[in-house]
Amino acid sequence: MDILQVLADATRSAIGPVAAVYALAAIGLNMHFGYTGLLNFGQVGFMLVGGYGVAVSVSTFGLPLGVGFLIGIASAVALALVLGLPTLRLRADYLAITTIAVAEVARLIYRAEFLRDITGGVYGLQSFSTAFYQWNPFPSGTYGFGWLSFSARDLWVMTVTWGLVLVGSAVMWLLIHSPWGRVIKGIREDEDAVRSLGKNVFVYKMQSLIIGGVFGALAGAMLVVNQQTITPDQFMPQVTFYLWAILLLGGAGRTLGPVLGSVVMWFLLSVTDSVLRQLIATDVITFIASSEIGGVRHALVGVALLVLIIFRPQGLIGNRKEMLINVK
Amino acid sequence: MRRRLVTVLLAVVTAILVTPAVAVADTQGGETLNGQIRKPETVAGIDITVFQGDEEIGTATTDSEGRWEVALPGPGNYRVVLDEESVPDEFVVADQPGAEHADVNVRPGQQRTVIFVLAYADEASTEPSPSQSSDDADDGAGAAASDTEDGLAAPGVSSNASFGTKAIQLTVAGLLYGLIIAISAVGLSLIFGTTKLTNFAHGDMVTFGALMALLVSGMTLFAGLHTAVTNLLADVWLLGPVLGFVTRPMVLGTVVAVLLGAALGAFLERFIWRPLRKRNVALIQMFIVSIGLAMVLRHVLMVAFGSNRMSYPDFQLQAMLRLGPIAITPRDLVLMILSVLVLVGVAALLQFTRVGKAMRAVSDNRDLAESSGINVDRVTLYVWTLGGALTALGGVFYGLNQIVHWQMGFHLLLLMFAAVILGGLGTAYGAMVGGLIIGLVAQLSTLWFPSQLMNAWALGLMIIMLLVRPQGILGRRERVG
Numbered sequence: 010m011d012i013l014q015v016l017a018d019a020t021r022s023a024i025g026p027v028a029a030v031y032a033l034a035a036i037g038l039n040m041h042f043g044y045t046g047l048l049n050f051g052q053v054g055f056m057l058v059g060g061y062g063v064a065v066s067v068s069t070f071g072l073p074l075g076v077g078f079l080i081g082i083a084s085a086v087a088l089a090l091v092l093g094l095p096t097l098r099l100r101a102d103y104l105a106i107t108t109i110a111v112a113e114v115a116r117l118i119y120r121a122e123f124l125r126d127i128t129g130g131v132y133g134l135q136s137f138s139t140a141f142y143q144w145n146p147f148p149s150g151t152y153g154f155g156w157l158s159f160s161a162r163d164l165w166v167m168t169v170t171w172g173l174v175l176v177g178s179a180v181m182w183l184l185i186h187s188p189w190g191r192v193i194k195g196i197r198e199d200e201d202a203v204r205s206l207g208k209n210v211f212v213y214k215m216q217s218l219i220i221g222g223v224f225g226a227l228a229g230a231m232l233v234v235n236q237q238t239i240t241p242d243q244f245m246p247q248v249t250f251y252l253w254a255i256l257l258l259g260g261a262g263r264t265l266g267p268v269l270g271s272v273v274m275w276f277l278l279s280v281t282d283s284v285l286r287q288l289i290a291t292d293v294i295t296f297i298a299s300s301e302i303g304g305v306r307h308a309l310v311g312v313a314l315l316v317l318i319i320f321r322p323q324g325l326i327g328n329r330k331e332m333l334i335n336v337k
Numbered sequence: 338m339r340r341r342l343v344t345v346l347l348a349v350v351t352a353i354l355v356t357p358a359v360a361v362a363d364t365q366g367g368e369t370l371n372g373q374i375r376k377p378e379t380v381a382g383i384d385i386t387v388f389q390g391d392e393e394i395g396t397a398t399t400d401s402e403g404r405w406e407v408a409l410p411g412p413g414n415y416r417v418v419l420d421e422e423s424v425p426d427e428f429v430v431a432d433q434p435g436a437e438h439a440d441v442n443v444r445p446g447q448q449r450t451v452i453f454v455l456a457y458a459d460e461a462s463t464e465p466s467p468s469q470s471s472d473d474a475d476d477g478a479g480a481a482a483s484d485t486e487d488g489l490a491a492p493g494v495s496s497n498a499s500f501g502t503k504a505i506q507l508t509v510a511g512l513l514y515g516l517i518i519a520i521s522a523v524g525l526s527l528i529f530g531t532t533k534l535t536n537f538a539h540g541d542m543v544t545f546g547a548l549m550a551l552l553v554s555g556m557t558l559f560a561g562l563h564t565a566v567t568n569l570l571a572d573v574w575l576l577g578p579v580l581g582f583v584t585r586p587m588v589l590g591t592v593v594a595v596l597l598g599a600a601l602g603a604f605l606e607r608f609i610w611r612p613l614r615k616r617n618v619a620l621i622q623m624f625i626v627s628i629g630l631a632m633v634l635r636h637v638l639m640v641a642f643g644s645n646r647m648s649y650p651d652f653q654l655q656a657m658l659r660l661g662p663i664a665i666t667p668r669d670l671v672l673m674i675l676s677v678l679v680l681v682g683v684a685a686l687l688q689f690t691r692v693g694k695a696m697r698a699v700s701d702n703r704d705l706a707e708s709s710g711i712n713v714d715r716v717t718l719y720v721w722t723l724g725g726a727l728t729a730l731g732g733v734f735y736g737l738n739q740i741v742h743w744q745m746g747f748h749l750l751l752l753m754f755a756a757v758i759l760g761g762l763g764t765a766y767g768a769m770v771g772g773l774i775i776g777l778v779a780q781l782s783t784l785w786f787p788s789q790l791m792n793a794w795a796l797g798l799m800i801i802m803l804l805v806r807p808q809g810i811l812g813r814r815e816r817v818g
Contacts, residue, residue: 048621050628095804102535102624103803106754110796113751117391117793122416122437131393246747250628257625297640304636304644311632318625319618 015283017156023276026163029170030232031275035255035267036177037224042253043261044185045217046197048105051092052225052252054112057244058084059226060233061119061128067137069127074140078230085226088115089219097214109246120241133240141234170231174268177224182264184220193217247307254310257317260327269325281309370417370441371406372451374399380428380455384420389413391789394646398423410646410740414788415441417451428455440788500784505662507780513669513738515776516676521731522753522768523683524602524724530700530763531713531720532610534623538631539728540750544743545634546598546729547736548642554590554649562589587651591733595726602725605630606718631747639743647741672734679730680769683723687765696720700763752779752792755799761812770810774798 022028034056041049062081066072072080092111096104119128128134147161159167184190192213195203204210233239251274259270285302288294297305323329370387374380380403387394387407394415397405409415419436430436431454443449525539553559566584570577582588609630613623657664687693695716698706707713735745753768756775760767775795782794802809 046621048624095800099803099807101621103758103807105535105624106758107800107803110751110754110799114793114796117790120391121789122439122787131388247632250632253625253628301640301644304639308633308636308640311629311634311636314629314632315626318622318629319613322622 011287013156015280015287018283019276019279020157021159022279023272024167024171025275026166026170026231026235028271028275029167029174030228030235031252031255032174032268032271033170033177033231034225034228035252035259035271036174036181037221037228038252038256039261039263039267040181040217040221040224042256043263043266044190044193044197045214046101047097047214047218047221048101049108049218049221050105050246050249050253051108051110051112052221053244053246053248054088054092054108054115055085055222055225056229056232056248057112057115057119057241058088059229060239060244061229062226063230064134064137064233064239065127067140068129068134074138077137078227081226081230082223085222086219089215089222093215093218097211097218109249112244112246112249116241116244128241129239131241133238135238137239138234138237166231166235170235173227173231177227178264178268185264189213189216250314251310254314254317256324257314257322258324260324262328263324263326266324266326273325278306278310282306369406369408370415370443370449370451371404372453374403374405374453374455380425382423382425383453384423385453386418386420388416388418388789390791409443411648413443413739414783415443416788417441419453424455430454431456440783502662504781504784506664507784508777509663509665509669511777511780512773513673513676513776514780515773516673516680517731517734517738517772518749518752518756518776519769519772520676520679520734521728521749522756522772523680523765524720524727525753526757526760526763526768527696527700527720527765528724529757530765531696531703531717532614533620534610534627537624537627537750538605538634539724539753540746540748541631541634541638542598542601542725542728542746543732543735543749544638544746545601546594546732547741547745548638548732548743549597549729550587550590550594550733550736551642551647551649551741552590553593554586554651556586559584559586559589585651587649587737590649591730594729594733598729598732599722599726602721602723602728603718605725606721610721611714611717635743635747642743644743649737649741668737672738676734679727683727684766684769686723692716692719696723697765700765748792752776752795755795757809758799759802759809761809764809764811767809767811 034052037055038049038052041047041052059081062084063074063077066077066080067074088111092104092108096107118124120131122130124130142162142165145161145165147164149161151158151160152164153159185194192203192208195206195208196210196213200210203213229244255270255274256267257270258274259268260266282302285294285297285305286299289297289299289302317324372385374383381399383399383403383405384396385399385405385407386396387409389410394409395407397407399405417438419430421430421436424430436453438451441449441451521539521543524542525536528534528536528539563581563584563586567577567581570580609626610623613626618626656666658667658670685693687697695706695711696719698709698711699713699716699720703713706716731749732746735749739745752775753772756771757768758771759774760769760771775798778798779791779795782791786794
């Protein structure tokens with residue numbers, strides 16, 4: 010087995026754009042769950058509307074890419090309102106069920122045949138991100154050293170996405186250390202106490218849902234810009250569960266929790282992936298076909314979720330006391 | 338390398354829906370969709386894709402004679418799309434019947450022909466030639482004489498069945514769908530009632546049941562037993578046919594699957610949920626545990642059984658029965674009757690037996706039940722056992738009605754949630770009522786709206802319900818916020 014190769018691949022995926030995209034989406038989820046205590050299981054829905062906001066406005070309507078990003082963000086705000094209005098007054102598990110359902114409904118609508126002219130149906134859309142790559146300031150060539158090198162294109166995507174992650178984390182830190190953030194954390198600890206202080210809990214929850222959703226939409230937009238294509242079926246509920254695993258691994262309720270979680274998670278996923286692949290190639294493992302590695306990986310994420318939440322709910326850098334919240 | 342990551346990620350996510358279109362090689366001459374593009378001349382190399390609901394079933398490319406064929410996993414409604422990109426430049430797809438047939442109904446065992454017509458690009462607006470009017474002869478869902486001629490090519494598409502017949506057929510399909518949802522959702526609702534746990538792994542318990550039945554009914558041991566019994570008792574009056582039926586691999590498989598489902602439910606409660614409750618793990622965390630559990634269960638089943646669509650070997654080829662305006666296969670009729678019996682049985686159990694009363698008591702108020710001498714832990718174990726058995730049964734019924742697939746349970750899960758919320762979280766009867774409504778809404782919505790969106794309507798109904806009456810139809814009015 011080629012350990013060095015495995016580690017090199019894992020490092021590249023840990024700092025690659027996909028890890029950055031997941032970190033960005035998990036920052037939004039951290040706003041929802043880590044700080045406000047909202048059980049959002051439809052974060053992928055925000056990614057979906059964000060990605061399609063960019064793709065549809067550029068590819069179908071020929072608008073500039075910047076406008077596309079704005080439309081993506083606007084769609085996320087709209088989705089947050091749709092989600093929040095019926096459920097934010099109810100018990101937390103209603104929100105969980107509704108979010109997962111709405112994310113699925115959104116996926117079904119975006120892939121539906123009658124919207125084929127706009128969203129491209131099941132085939133999705135392509136060629137909407139040319140403008141993004143034209144802005145690339147790096148002259149073409151390879152950057153880095155030895156095994157850790159990226160093309161100019163990758164470097165540009167990584168710079169922008171990790172830049173967004175940095176800005177997002179900073180914004181989140183400032184928000185949480187503001188009076189607004191104290192109310193939000195108060196809602197997580199004891200909603201009734203906050204209500205008795207005269208705060209409109211519903212409005213605060215809605216604001217939190219919108220802010221987290223916008224981060225999700227940005228992540229979705231960067232995801233599709235990076236891929237240069239979008240298809241509805243890449244936004245399955247599993248993506249949300251990945252985000253939850255990332256958040257819980259890093260530590261919910263911490264500014265850098267989702268970022269650390271994403272880096273570590275993608276490193277581990279890549280390692281297991283390559284190790285499994287090599288073991289199968291050398292016939293050490295015979296009961297798993299190489300086409301089933303994806304399934305094994307999903308199962309491992311499930312195990313990680315189970316073990317983490319039972320034995321270390323605060324994740325790598327979280328505060329255990331902050332995570333002992335309960336649904337009332 | 339980064340590209341590979343993206344590809345891997347994409348593959349993982351898309352592989353879930355776009356499972357390899359390896360159609361079941363059905364030795365009994367299973368359902369297919371086929372056709373020949375020969376108007377105005379035979380054209381090779383045109384791609385035709387078949388979808389069911391959201392999922393791609395298969396793709397075919399026309400051969401040198403313009404023929405194509407896609408094997409189907411089972412009867413049902415399909416959508417056939419001709420890829421207009423693949424049509425050579427000198428042709429265009431004629432407006433009638435167009436490049437897509439939205440609702441092609443395939444009956445069990447039918448090899449159905451779907452007609453696509455091309456036109457020369459310079460005369461794009463050709464009128465449909467008379468031969469297409471033969472579409473009307475067979476309305477797919479309705480009363481055409483060719484219904485029982487399974488295996489014969491019946492030309493045409495079903496989109497022009499009369500509204501009334503379609504409505505009746507869809508009501509029947511919706512009732513069956515709703516009954517299946519109800520059976521599976523009763524357990525979910527009872528579990529929520531007794532433990533306040535929203536069990537996300539419930540859908541995968543459905544898959545577990547369906548796959549276990551598939552495993553058992555495929556065992557040669559049981560097939561051998563069946564032949565032995567039928568041979569031995571062939572001449573015995575009454576007992577022979579009855580035992581012959583009971584030992585059919587599918588029937589035995591269902592029984593074993595239900596027992597295994599009950600065992601799985603009891604196992605999960607005894608070795609996961611009870612220890613977690615004893616550790617005072619918060620509900621929110623239990624909820625996430627159930628999601629993790631669902632992912633593990635689902636993908637272990639996928640790795641073990643593969644990601645192909647499968648169908649039970651038994652009860653596939655059946656002629657339609659006609660009861661007045663209703664056409665239904667005996668299999669679906671039996672499924673409906675059995676479902677009603679099971680639901681009535683569960684209701685009787687809850688209403689009249691000691692353990693059923695205890696279940697309702699715990700569901701109503703756990704602390705009060707405990708202080709009045711009910712062994713809450715034991716009742717919870719019974720609830721999980723009952724829930725596991727019912728979900729496994731629901732899974733087998735769903736698999737018989739549609740297909741067996743490692744993701745079937747997850748698709749059903751969202752509908753079960755919708756049913757439970759609609760009827761009232763925590764009430765067993767609410768889940769039954771909600772299930773029926775959800776099934777009917779989902780099926781009947783296809784009368785007016787594309788069938789791709791049928792689940793979206795069901796979920797939309799749930800959201801509306803949350804807005805106007807969050808406690809559900811049968812739920813008690815209480816503060817849930």
